[in-house]
Amino acid sequence: MKIIVGSRGSKLAVVQTNWLLEELRKANPEVDFELKIIKTKGDKIQHKALDKIGDKGIFTKELEDALLSGEIDMAVHSMKDMPSALPDGLTLSVPPMREDPRDVLLTPHKISAIQELPENAVIGTGSKRRIYQLKNIRKDFEVVGIRGNIDTRIRKMKEQGLDGIILAAAGLKRIGVYESGDYTCLPLDPCQFVSAPAQGILAVEIREDNETVKALMESVSNPVTKAQMTAERQFLISLNGSCHIPIGAYCNVEGEKLILYGLFGNEDGTILYKGQTEGAMGEEAKMGDRLAKELKEMVEAKIKPGTVYLAGGGCGDKGLITVKAMEKLKTCDAVVYDALVNEEFLKWTKPECEKIYVGKRAANHALPQDEINALLIRLGREGKNVVRLKGGDPYVFGRGGEEGEELYDAGVPFEVIPGITSVIGGLAYAGISITHRDCVSSFQVVTGHLKSEESELDWPVLAKSKGTIVFLMGVKNLEKITGELMKNGMDKNTPAAVVHRASTPYQRVVEGTLETIYGIATEARITAPSLIVVGDVVTKREKLRFFDSKPLFGKNIVVTRSREQSSKMVAQIAELGGNAIEYPTIKIEPIPENVDALAENFGSLDRYSHIIFTSTNGVEIFFDALKASGRDTRALGSIHVTAIGSATAALLAEQGITADFVPKKYVGEELVDGLMPLLKETSRVLIPRSKNARIYVVEELRKVCPVDEYQIYETVREDNTDVDVAEMLKNKEIDYITFTSSTTVQYFVEKIGSENVDDTKNAKCVSIGPVTSDKMKELGLTVDVQAEVYTIAGMIEAILNMEK
Incomplete structure (x- = not known):
């Protein structure tokens, strides 16, 4: 029997997962356990503080997705990284024995207590829980954010001259760096400096229905750790905890007696309370609930209500x-x-x-x-x-x-x-003015929900109305509404319309009379949400309609760019009335170790005569890392700056950098031709770029001078999408598919499946340029049109030309 075990790829994650696998193998020698590395969002975003990233499961979601899909059978996490709520279908198994639960101060100073740090000591940590407890120890402490794996944080402490950093003892011990001649490790009492809930405990997440893995984990479970985990996790769950608020919990076990210590406060740390409660084995969950309730009431009593x-x-x-x-x-x-x-x-x-x-x-x-x-x-x-x-x-x-x-x-x-309200705005987008001096000076707005005889509308009054009548939420009662109005005296030839999904790209409008509109709407399969409008203003629609007259109105256009980069294209399509269907095929992921390697060279950027930014992604990651190192744009000095593409140059301008050279065509050959005359043997070029980019530019420039390239990010396939484009293509519901790089083509075909490529002939495929077009042809896609100018604007222009 083979069990696939998922883990993050950091040094600590791999070490602790391998420790667990050894324990499992000892207890279950007949089972083949295989390790599978999976990157998480928290691994990829190293330059932002945890509370600024936003997700509760930044270190767990990708592993959980792999569990739910059946790609892996178990996922190993640090329990302190687990969000308070798990996805449906997943559960936590019993835990193995806990490692040291304490936080430690790691400091270059030879001291025996944290209080002995120098005045105005600077301490690094990215945790609000730690920050606010440090401030409670000594008000003069200056706390700075710090991210990265353990080795990176220790290196940053030395490089930045910090007086210390706060880390979990468990991680230091697991990778064997708790003791060193380079620094002192001072453990902090978890009853006083309260640790993160379940710190030092390994979380093994499994599918709820996987009885086999449950039994395997029982073979290595530890009852004391299980009691601690239950009490501390319940405290966290009861407070709906996340990294945005300071929460700590530690359960001390003394035989059958349990003492749970808790910490809870508001987001900015101005209110912070500690407490404790006692209980016996078997009462762990009740203790967690009880202490959470007590501290929550204390905090809320001090909090000013929000608005x-x-x-x-x-x-x-x-x-x-x-x-x-x-x-x-x-x-x-x-x-x-x-x-x-x-x-x-x-x-x-x-x-x-x-x-x-x-x-x-x-x-x-x-x-x-x-x-x-x-x-x-x-x-x-x-x-x-x-x-x-x-x-x-x-x-x-x-x-x-x-x-x-x-x-x-x-x-x-x-x-x-x-x-x-849709009564005004929705009708306006349909070309219907709710009042008009030529025909009507009043209107009534009526709910179309007709639930019972008691709530029946006053039909005689409505039928005699001289103004416009708008019914909201009434399309399922359209037959009754029109029938009652006619029965009570309204002229059957009174103009009427039904507007479906007003002011959206899916807007549809049908027109008729009071007598005919029900049949027309039924034949057109108009459903909720829709507006019903009755009155002479409907006749003005032909001259007043503007929204559904736009050049791309009603066109479904697939955008395959990454979510982060699609906004400009989506906005342009929407402005022209089109419906942009976001179907990201790629996502951009920083490569932390390569970003760190680049950052180590920031102190000697003056070695370079030229720097080439090949994309907006490279600009963002480069300058995020530069700022994280405590530097700014002055570090570039007089370096000659090249930007590929107007968008890249614009983003550099936002950083205060004017590109010295921007190739007219955004391809490598054009860049090389333009840059070669500026280079000498003594030049040196820095290129922070994508791992997926063509090697052509690097190879050509190295024929003249040294080139240092850092592959600081990679383009990988984006699998999380909300629409089934393959099905829409099959049903002929797509008008255009846009491709902005050869990578988007590659991953688009992978996502819809090569067996569905022929269905793309039901739409028109639009390419940004020749390299992308070559990839489209290679994979069996038809290049219906290629942009004359290799930009997003050029692609939009190409689509408009096809619509003429």
């Missing part, structure tokens, strides 16, 4: 949200949103913002209204600023008034940010 913003998100087009709502989204701590909200808005929130979907479409609610009210009150009382984001306007059939009353009664401050 809840009842905000309208507009009616579809993301440009219809108000400036104030956008500003609040960018700074809020939590956003509670409905089904009809444009999910692009969620991308504006800060990484650590909590995003909570509550549904609300007809009778299908992810949360009942009373639970939504309670949620808003709870979040506000926790001191969080909350955006309650609704489609349209919060007070137009949005229950905003009800939520405001509940918040008032609970003593939680709230504000209302009005939104553009």
